[in-house]
Amino acid sequence: MKRLLLIVLLSSLALLAQHARAHGNLQPDHPGGIVHLVGDLSFELVPVAGGVELYVEEDNEDLPSEGMTAKLTIIAGGAKSEAVMTPAGGNKLFAKGVKIPRGAKVAVLLTRKDKVTKIGANFAVK
């Protein structure tokens, strides 16, 4: 009985320690997605046919994209391109007709609903 209690106690402490360590999750929710964490904000960049999607979570919950915009910057092979990402339902923003080449350096700057607060993330695409 004492041994069982000890195991439960140690397991609880381990869980608490893990919980206290960090926010977010680097595992993508979408095929091909790349996740970058900025504090308790999670940016998941997903190249899809016809464009690029961005999913945003805050404190592990979907952050509604309505009213937000993002600027996408892609640098690859010495060339730079930029695109505006617009709300596409739920916590998704979308940039149509954009392709991300392999090895590209991608930057996203999200502007929140207040039109003032900007939060950015940098991605290295393999």
Next chain:
Amino acid sequence: MKITNSLALGMVLIAGWMVTTAASAHGIWFAQRSTQLALIYGVGADDLDAVKRLPLVKSIAGYDAAGAAIPTRLRIAGPLLLVDADSQPSVVAAVLFNGIWSKTPEGEWVKKGRDEVPKATTSEKNFKYAVHIVGALNGPLPLLPEQTLQIIPVDGKLPLEMGKSLKLRVLHRGKPVAGAKVLADLVNDPDATPVKTAADGMVTINVRNQGLNVVTAIWDGPTDEPTKSDKIEHLATLSFVLPHAPE
């Protein structure tokens, strides 16, 4: 009783010297505040009034992953100076001119030149520089305009874990600086004994934090106005973050 008084006087003088020493080591650096990037003025845990010092900021700049400049400003948000760029930067940089300071024979620092304090024991111009690497460093950090004194990671990359060594080079106007005093972390260990750069400007530190690191180099250069200052103190920071483990 005389011994006690002498001891007390000595302690007061030492404390005063320590305060003035610390006061001369204020720097600027960039740090995350409420998930945004802010320009900080201070030393150690002292995060001082940056907004008051906005008029002293001579330049603010952002650069993309290819090293091209991005239109970048500082925005006042309550007590903070937030970086406001047109697109997400890979590097941000700033310069602050903190004026000319002189130390009186009594040991007090005043914001005046030697022309106004002729008996000053020292008079110096103070320039503060800051470069921040946003995210990972995936190649050589270029010499940046306005960064008269700059700290460069020699290998073009940063370690992933604290405690690892990091080879740096300190440059003044692009040339290696010998004898620059380098601190591994101005925020969490500002009173550490600095490591001096070698003749080729090189120095190796151990990265101190699994989080924000504010590496600092201090170097005294020649004056450009001998009537007002004896030297120019350049204080440059290179800040970067080693990410913590995900949940």
